[in-house]
Amino acid sequence: MTSPDSINLEHLNHDRFKSWSFSQNICTTCGICSSSCPVSGVEGFDPRKLVRMVRLGFQEQLVETRWPWICTMCGKCAYVCPMKIDIANIVRGIRSLRDRDQVPGILHKGIDAALKTGNNLALPKEDYLFILEDVAEEIAAEPGFEGFKAPVDKEGANILTTIHNKLVNTHTEDLKHWWKIFHVAKEDWTLVSENWEGTNWGYFTGDDTAMKTFIGRIVEHMEQLNISSLMCPE
Amino acid sequence: MFDLLTDYIRSGRIRLDKTKITYRAAYHDPCNYGRKSQELFGHGYYEEPRWILDQCISDWVDLFPKEGHQYCCGGGGGTLLTPYRDERIHYARRKMEQIKRTGAEMLVVPCHSCHAQIKAVAETYGMPDLRVKYLWEVVADIMIID
Numbered sequence: 001m002t003s004p005d006s007i008n009l010e011h012l013n014h015d016r017f018k019s020w021s022f023s024q025n026i027c028t029t030c031g032i033c034s035s036s037c038p039v040s041g042v043e044g045f046d047p048r049k050l051v052r053m054v055r056l057g058f059q060e061q062l063v064e065t066r067w068p069w070i071c072t073m074c075g076k077c078a079y080v081c082p083m084k085i086d087i088a089n090i091v092r093g094i095r096s097l098r099d100r101d102q103v104p105g106i107l108h109k110g111i112d113a114a115l116k117t118g119n120n121l122a123l124p125k126e127d128y129l130f131i132l133e134d135v136a137e138e139i140a141a142e143p144g145f146e147g148f149k150a151p152v153d154k155e156g157a158n159i160l161t162t163i164h165n166k167l168v169n170t171h172t173e174d175l176k177h178w179w180k181i182f183h184v185a186k187e188d189w190t191l192v193s194e195n196w197e198g199t200n201w202g203y204f205t206g207d208d209t210a211m212k213t214f215i216g217r218i219v220e221h222m223e224q225l226n227i228s229s230l231m232c233p234e
Numbered sequence: 235m236f237d238l239l240t241d242y243i244r245s246g247r248i249r250l251d252k253t254k255i256t257y258r259a260a261y262h263d264p265c266n267y268g269r270k271s272q273e274l275f276g277h278g279y280y281e282e283p284r285w286i287l288d289q290c291i292s293d294w295v296d297l298f299p300k301e302g303h304q305y306c307c308g309g310g311g312g313t314l315l316t317p318y319r320d321e322r323i324h325y326a327r328r329k330m331e332q333i334k335r336t337g338a339e340m341l342v343v344p345c346h347s348c349h350a351q352i353k354a355v356a357e358t359y360g361m362p363d364l365r366v367k368y369l370w371e372v373v374a375d376i377m378i379i380d
Binding site for chain 2: 110159
């Protein structure tokens with residue numbers, strides 16, 4: 001982050017974020033947010049300053065800095081704010097203004113993959129189904145779970161459940177906990193064979209369009225399979 | 235998720251053996267089930283996971299501060315998927331102090347991000363043996379299988 005001395009006052013534009021409804025203009029600069037934030041001080045990050053910069057319209061600096069990406073949008077700042085300023089959503093709003101190819105890490109790559117293939121890993125359907133069957137067979141080999149199967153695309157099931165991509169990647173063991181609970185509870189549940197991704201990285205990057213697409217896919221599954229309950233612990 | 239587990243336990247559809255976990259556990263409130271849920275849906279899930287833990291573990295304790303004032307694990311909001319690893323480790327220092335103070339051998343979390351972050355930083359903070367489990371994993375581990 002550039003030091004305050006180098007901020008060009010020509011960037012000052014009070015109207016720039018006028019349309020944002022996060023109460024940023026009523027900040028009293030008390031600094032309680034900064035005191036509550038575990039990442040205050042890292043690279044000079046300070047939620048109070050960030051809110052002030054939004055108030056003053058310093059868009060360029062806000063979009064360029066790493067600040068909105070080291071903040072986890074945990075909302076503790078907003079929770080303690082006496083003016084109820086929605087600081088976490090301000091941060092998400094700033095994230096949304098970055099060019100998508102400048103979004104750090106694998107976040108936007110995952111979104112791109114999910115838009116094209118239905119999951120963040122671009123995992124082909126046959127590989128995905130193979131992993132599900134493989135894990136189901138391992139469960140079936142345990143006492144009390146004989147004949148266990150993981151249902152897929154079951155119409156009229158009571159519960160539809162999505163999958164966190166890491167569970168069909170590096171953490172397949174962690175698929176078993178919920179599946180075992182469903183089995184013992186004699187639940188009527190199902191997975192889906194396509195568009196099964198449970199995480200929504202559009203939420204993280206401020207990409208509302210992608211976020212809505214991913215949520216829309218889940219709603220579509222529920223309508224098509226005639227299922228009224230969703231279990232999505234992602 | 236909490237409601238479903240609560241329903242299974244209350245109705246007797248699953249039965250739990252509370253004697254199986256003999257060591258101390260601590261519970262961490264994820265931001266999305268606490269503060270965010272409160273803000274978006276008018277209900278923070280604070281009581282439900284604690285009731286579930288009461289059914290699972292004799293010796294579980296809260297971190298301090300807790301619930302709405304809980305510290306973030308440092309891995310939320312997609313930050314686990316960014317290259318800013320040093321920042322994430324630094325972020326977690328208060329969380330790890332909270333855990334250390336309880337003397338717990340296991341941290342229970344109901345969130346994939348919190349789970350990955352705490353596991354990733356535990357060794358850095360001198361807790362390589364800390365067990366990190368999902369709430370539903372604890373339930374599955376102690377379910378009575380007929």
